[in-house]
Amino acid sequence: MSGLEGLRVLVVEDEPVVAMYLEDLLEALGCQTIGPASRLADGLALAEEQGFDVAILDINLGGERSTPIAETLRARGVPFAFASGYGAPPEGFGDEVPMIEKPYREAQVAAALDRLLGR
Amino acid sequence: MIEAPAEPLPVGEDEFRLIADSAPVAVWVTRLDRRRSFVNRAYVAFLGVSYAEALEFDWRRIIHPDDAARLLAESVAGEVSLQTFELEGRYRNAEGEWRWLHSTSQPRRDAEGRHIGFIGVAHDVTEAKTAELALREREAQLSAFISQTTAGFAQVDLEGRFTLVNDRFCDITGWSQEALMGMTMQQITHPDDLVRNVPLFERAVRDGTPYTHEKRYIRRDGGIVWVNNSVAVIRRANGEPFGVLAVTLDVTQRRESEEALRKSEETLRLATETAGMATWELDLETMEGAWSPNRFDLLGMARRPDARGSFEEWIERVHPADRERTREAALCCFTEGVPYTIEYRILRADDGAERWLQSHGNRIDYGDSRPSRFVGVSFDVTARKRAEDELRESETRFRTIFEQANDFLITTTLDNRVTSVNPAVVEAIGYDEGEILGHSIAEFMDPDQFAISMDAFNRKLQHGGSTRLTVRLRAKDGRELIWEVNSRLSLDDQGQPVALHAIGRDMTEAKRAEAHLRLLIDELNHRVKNTLAIVQGIAQQSFKDDVPPRQARAAFEGRLAALSEAHNLLTREYWSLVSMRQIIEDALRPHGEACRFALDGPDLMILPKTAISLALAIHELATNAVKHGALSRPEGRIAVRWQRLRAEGPARLSMRWEEAGGPAVSAPSRRGFGTRMIERGLAAELGGSVKIEFRPEGLVCVVDAPLPEGAE
Numbered sequence: 001m002s003g004l005e006g007l008r009v010l011v012v013e014d015e016p017v018v019a020m021y022l023e024d025l026l027e028a029l030g031c032q033t034i035g036p037a038s039r040l041a042d043g044l045a046l047a048e049e050q051g052f053d054v055a056i057l058d059i060n061l062g063g064e065r066s067t068p069i070a071e072t073l074r075a076r077g078v079p080f081a082f083a084s085g086y087g088a089p090p091e092g093f094g095d096e097v098p099m100i101e102k103p104y105r106e107a108q109v110a111a112a113l114d115r116l117l118g119r
Numbered sequence: 120m121i122e123a124p125a126e127p128l129p130v131g132e133d134e135f136r137l138i139a140d141s142a143p144v145a146v147w148v149t150r151l152d153r154r155r156s157f158v159n160r161a162y163v164a165f166l167g168v169s170y171a172e173a174l175e176f177d178w179r180r181i182i183h184p185d186d187a188a189r190l191l192a193e194s195v196a197g198e199v200s201l202q203t204f205e206l207e208g209r210y211r212n213a214e215g216e217w218r219w220l221h222s223t224s225q226p227r228r229d230a231e232g233r234h235i236g237f238i239g240v241a242h243d244v245t246e247a248k249t250a251e252l253a254l255r256e257r258e259a260q261l262s263a264f265i266s267q268t269t270a271g272f273a274q275v276d277l278e279g280r281f282t283l284v285n286d287r288f289c290d291i292t293g294w295s296q297e298a299l300m301g302m303t304m305q306q307i308t309h310p311d312d313l314v315r316n317v318p319l320f321e322r323a324v325r326d327g328t329p330y331t332h333e334k335r336y337i338r339r340d341g342g343i344v345w346v347n348n349s350v351a352v353i354r355r356a357n358g359e360p361f362g363v364l365a366v367t368l369d370v371t372q373r374r375e376s377e378e379a380l381r382k383s384e385e386t387l388r389l390a391t392e393t394a395g396m397a398t399w400e401l402d403l404e405t406m407e408g409a410w411s412p413n414r415f416d417l418l419g420m421a422r423r424p425d426a427r428g429s430f431e432e433w434i435e436r437v438h439p440a441d442r443e444r445t446r447e448a449a450l451c452c453f454t455e456g457v458p459y460t461i462e463y464r465i466l467r468a469d470d471g472a473e474r475w476l477q478s479h480g481n482r483i484d485y486g487d488s489r490p491s492r493f494v495g496v497s498f499d500v501t502a503r504k505r506a507e508d509e510l511r512e513s514e515t516r517f518r519t520i521f522e523q524a525n526d527f528l529i530t531t532t533l534d535n536r537v538t539s540v541n542p543a544v545v546e547a548i549g550y551d552e553g554e555i556l557g558h559s560i561a562e563f564m565d566p567d568q569f570a571i572s573m574d575a576f577n578r579k580l581q582h583g584g585s586t587r588l589t590v591r592l593r594a595k596d597g598r599e600l601i602w603e604v605n606s607r608l609s610l611d612d613q614g615q616p617v618a619l620h621a622i623g624r625d626m627t628e629a630k631r632a633e634a635h636l637r638l639l640i641d642e643l644n645h646r647v648k649n650t651l652a653i654v655q656g657i658a659q660q661s662f663k664d665d666v667p668p669r670q671a672r673a674a675f676e677g678r679l680a681a682l683s684e685a686h687n688l689l690t691r692e693y694w695s696l697v698s699m700r701q702i703i704e705d706a707l708r709p710h711g712e713a714c715r716f717a718l719d720g721p722d723l724m725i726l727p728k729t730a731i732s733l734a735l736a737i738h739e740l741a742t743n744a745v746k747h748g749a750l751s752r753p754e755g756r757i758a759v760r761w762q763r764l765r766a767e768g769p770a771r772l773s774m775r776w777e778e779a780g781g782p783a784v785s786a787p788s789r790r791g792f793g794t795r796m797i798e799r800g801l802a803a804e805l806g807g808s809v810k811i812e813f814r815p816e817g818l819v820c821v822v823d824a825p826l827p828e829g830a831e
Contacts, residue, residue, distance in 0.1 A: 016800025085648025
């Protein structure tokens with residue numbers, strides 16, 4: 001058991017195949033995927049609905065950045081992690097936000113979620 | 120002449136009268152009582168009276184008043200002396216003219232020796248007297264003139280003894296007149312000058328040849344005086360020489376200044392020769408003269424013991440190309456006296472080497488008969504000429520670089536005013552030179568950029584050296600130019616900065632390319648990571664637990680191939696917009712001949728990311744058709760149609776995949792990756808809906824989505 005059972009995870013990921021993979025990965029960890037949202041607008045809409053516990057945000061959303069979603073979550077105190085194929089977190093965010101490197105690995109995703117839950 | 124009582128005349132009276140009357144002079148005889156007993160005809164004629172009146176005539180009446188007192192006194196004294204006495208004075212004749220008469224009165228004695236009176240004779244000496252007076256007057260004038268003149272006059276006899284000198288001559292020689300009268304001119308002439316002097320003097324005496332020469336006298340005090348003597352022989356009326364006259368001028372001062380000049384010339388000559396300057400003199404009559412030893416060296420000629428060289432020898436050494444011009448300049452100086460300054464080439468006599476000389480010359484004229492001289496200096500300026508040539512070449516070279524350089528070359532004053540720019544600057548910035556020169560560099564950049572420039576400038580002012588900085592400028596048309604500028608202060612001799620030199624290079628394109636490259640690398644990195652994530656996803660979906668490995672591998676390979684094909688197209692199109700039709704065709708190609716597919720729709724352009732999702736979705740549809748649908752039968756066909764819908768609101772995309780001719784279709788028991796990829800993945804990608812209908816006559820897939828980005 002991962003200890004993450006039942007955790008509702010908002011997934012914002014623009015690449016369908018990758019989103020599906022992350023969804024399967026979360027399912028394997030016993031988590032429930034909210035989304036996945038592939039666009040900024042969809043992601044923002046879901047973020048405001050509050051039906052989740054934590055979020056994993058792909059930084060790059062087909063040319064847009066997921067920063068507004070992250071700001072919304074931070075303002076509301078919902079823990080989240082960034083996912084990216086490269087580099088640093090967006091401007092205005094630092095080490096306090098876990099960074100999940102793509103391609104995703106189950107262990108890394110699990111560790112990030114644990115950190116988001118303060119464990 | 121008082122008549123005395125008649126008494127016998129000497130000798131026979133008649134004879135005496137006859138003789139006396141025929142004499143051309145006045146004759147008279149007086150007795151003791153002073154009365155005249157006889158006068159001759161000349162006596163009577165002088166008075167213009169009768170004989171009787173003449174005997175009684177009081178001659179005191181006709182004496183010139185100036186002479187009267189003297190003559191009376193002398194007359195009385197003469198008579199009393201009883202000796203022969205003479206008188207001379209002026210008397211008025213019958214015509215009223217004053218005549219000079221010279222009389223001689225002699226006492227008469229009788230046989231016993233007793234004094235019985237006087238006999239007198241008077242000559243008219245007027246002519247002689249007048250001549251004597253005139254001569255005396257001229258002498259006095261001449262004497263005064265001689266004494267007053269600045270020239271000394273000295274007359275010597277044929278042996279050189281002084282016979283006459285004037286005061287000025289005494290001044291000049293320092294000897295008194297008395298002293299000189301006992302000396303010869305040889306005694307006071309400097310021994311060294313006698314050698315020349317004596318032959319001249321002797322020749323003058325012998326042949327009468329006058330001469331002028333300069334010599335030294337030894338003064339009484341032992342000092343030396345230089346004189347210029349013009350000497351001529353003086354002769355008597357019969358042509359016999361009796362003396363030699365010298366007109367003497369004191370030229371000591373002139374000789375001294377000449378000597379000083381000669382000394383200073385000598386000093387100057389030594390100085391100039393030491394300084395590598397050759398000197399020469401040219402006698403313009405003989406066209407040759409003295410050359411300094413180093414002039415021979417300069418021309419590559421052997422030095423000569425007599426140190427003499429000629430004009431022709433020199434001009435022969437002048438380079439043929441410069442010869443005429445040089446000769447002309449020299450002749451111009453010879454004839455017109457125009458100072459001669461020239462630079463010309465020579466070919467040295469010994470090794471034929473070409474050298475550049477600079478010469479300065481002047482004509483020197485003398486007041487006297489001496490011929491003019493041409494004097495001057497020459498020195499070798501080959502090294503300077505070469506340096507000048509090199510400088511000129513280097514200047515030309517740098518000018519060319521300045522004009523031709525692609526780099527920007529700029530100079531400014533210390534207050535940032537542009538003083539020069541090369542054509543590259545003008546071309547780049549679009550302002551013409553007139554709009555740049557004299558203007559502050561601040562006019563060609565935004566304030567923040569000027570601040571950067573000033574910062575660099577101040578750094579150089581404080582620490583020297585050069586700075587390299589990247590600044591953005593504004594071209595005349597408003598374009599932003601990015602220049603990399605290297606600049607340095609130029610300093611004067613004291614090390615004080617006087618100007619700024621800058622070399623710039625246009626980095627606009629380079630910076631743009633650099634930024635683009637960075638973007639590309641970031642993008643590539645992103646895409647590689649993204650593609651790996653997709654591959655990871657495909658692999659994970661393909662290798663599900665319930666799929667047999669062989670089948671799973673085939674599915675994975677097919678999907679990778681579709682992904683790869685889509686990438687090929689994207690790469691060809693440089694990851695810009697790609698053709699939707701092309702993506703569909705490429706995705707279908709591995710699954711059947713083109714004739715089995717009917718594609719119909721406008722050639723919409725879609726984003727790369729959308730293209731990949733579309734390619735993967737088409738691949739899944741085609742794979743399914745090959746396995747279970749239309750493509751599993753030879754006669755099966757697939758139609759793909761799409762169109763752009765324009766209704767209310769934004770344009771939409773409608774697409775329809777429709778299979779026909781395949782086996783009867785039934786809905787699958789389980790929905791796998793393919794279905795999920797199509798219905799969820801593509802839908803998410805397009806932001807619309809994608810529905811698959813398993814109709815018995817054939818599978819239909821319907822897409823309804825906003826028109827994809829880029830397809831408008």
